[in-house]
Amino acid sequence: MxxxxxxxxIQKQKLEQERYKDKGTELQGxxxxxxxxxxxxxxxxxxxxxxxxxxxxxxxxxxxxxxQEMCAAIGVDPLAxxxxxxxxxxxxxxxxxxSVQIVEVCLATSEKNGGLISLSELxxxxxxxxxxxxxxxxxxxxLCAAKKLSIFGNGFKVLSVPGxxxxxxxIPGELSVDQTSVLALAPGRGYVTLPILQEELKWTAVRxxxxxxxxxxxxxxWLDSQSPTPQYWFPSFFIGCMDS
Amino acid sequence: MTTFEDWPWQYSFPPFFxxxxxxxxxxxxxxxxxxxxxxxxxxxxxxxxDIREAQGSPLFHNVDISRKLSIExxxxxxxEMHRRHxxxxxxxxxNRWHVLWHTLDEWAAILYSWADDTGQLGGVCTFYEIANTxxxxxxxxxxxVLLKALRKLEQRKKAEIIHLDDxxxxxxx
Numbered sequence: 001m002x003x004x005x006x007x008x009x010i011q012k013q014k015l016e017q018e019r020y021k022d023k024g025t026e027l028q029g030x031x032x033x034x035x036x037x038x039x040x041x042x043x044x045x046x047x048x049x050x051x052x053x054x055x056x057x058x059x060x061x062x063x064x065x066x067x068q069e070m071c072a073a074i075g076v077d078p079l080a081x082x083x084x085x086x087x088x089x090x091x092x093x094x095x096x097x098x099s100v101q102i103v104e105v106c107l108a109t110s111e112k113n114g115g116l117i118s119l120s121e122l123x124x125x126x127x128x129x130x131x132x133x134x135x136x137x138x139x140x141x142x143l144c145a146a147k148k149l150s151i152f153g154n155g156f157k158v159l160s161v162p163g164x165x166x167x168x169x170x171i172p173g174e175l176s177v178d179q180t181s182v183l184a185l186a187p188g189r190g191y192v193t194l195p196i197l198q199e200e201l202k203w204t205a206v207r208x209x210x211x212x213x214x215x216x217x218x219x220x221x222w223l224d225s226q227s228p229t230p231q232y233w234f235p236s237f238f239i240g241c242m243d244s
Numbered sequence: 245m246t247t248f249e250d251w252p253w254q255y256s257f258p259p260f261f262x263x264x265x266x267x268x269x270x271x272x273x274x275x276x277x278x279x280x281x282x283x284x285x286x287x288x289x290x291x292x293x294d295i296r297e298a299q300g301s302p303l304f305h306n307v308d309i310s311r312k313l314s315i316e317x318x319x320x321x322x323x324e325m326h327r328r329h330x331x332x333x334x335x336x337x338x339n340r341w342h343v344l345w346h347t348l349d350e351w352a353a354i355l356y357s358w359a360d361d362t363g364q365l366g367g368v369c370t371f372y373e374i375a376n377t378x379x380x381x382x383x384x385x386x387x388x389v390l391l392k393a394l395r396k397l398e399q400r401k402k403a404e405i406i407h408l409d410d411x412x413x414x415x416x417x
Contacts, residue, residue: 111272112272114269191258216265216266216269217266219266219268219269222257222259222260222262222264222269222273223259223262223264223265224258224259224261224262224311225262226258226261226262226310226311226312227258231258231259233257233258233259235257238253238257240253240254240256240257241253241254241257243253244252244253
């Protein structure tokens, strides 16, 4: 008969396990310490980099985006930090200013476009109101600032409609999936019709007409009943309106 | 023939010529129509609009996109202008309208300050003289619109309309 393990052996085993555990924790701790140090180093290098390249970051939109990406990688949000080191950049101010201007443009145009503006029109209007001596802004800057605005509730949203168009919605309310699909067909033409929806989306007439009614009642589309088939026009996609 | 270059973007937007079913959108639409009608009449120095003939005017008919505002639509625009004191019906049927790109009170103020500036307070001028003063906003003003505006001054005891043999005159105080 095999001798059962004595109490001594059990204790020894337990002790060993504990030692392993301790060692493990020690190693883990060391690793964390190293990682922490690395992160700290990266952070300070990033800060150094930021202050060395302050003017480039502010001037060049591409540089700004790359810098943003680096910051995001280590969990620093230079927009949120307006205190301490990051304030030297004033990057927060840059985006706050841009956000305010976005709100202004959206409000000023909401009457004519029902609160829906394409990113390209928004950018053109922002550039105009900022004057030609200010920094250049690119779509990424606008999206970055517009996303910040969404914290104020659902009154501000960045919509990507299928087909690559990006729209900024400045009216409260949720667009349904069907309404978004309707919007996606409007750029270029400026309007949609019931047959277009049936053809392109393979929708039934009932589904298509209820989606059309919805975009009209949201104030996004205008009805033109003088064409052979009623057309539903979107000021947001009408060249004359965009340029006005 | 009338000339007008200052068409707003809406004029080439086809649904602008269909009365909008959505009330909020219709409000925006009517506001844009009011602006356009006033600008058009001002640019062409027109004072009277007849709804029955209006569809023949380029104002309500964009040939380029073959869109026309309906008679009912034009009526609605005129009623909205009436609410804004920018139009007054000339008959019970509301077919003929005075288009007032200055409200009657504004015309009254313009006329009075002109009289004041040119030292005519206390004197009499004829309607003909007023309408034929050159280089003023009221140059060529419609006689009936002029009469209505001066009545406003009369109510405030700032003028008295005098009926002369060969037309009307006014005495400013």
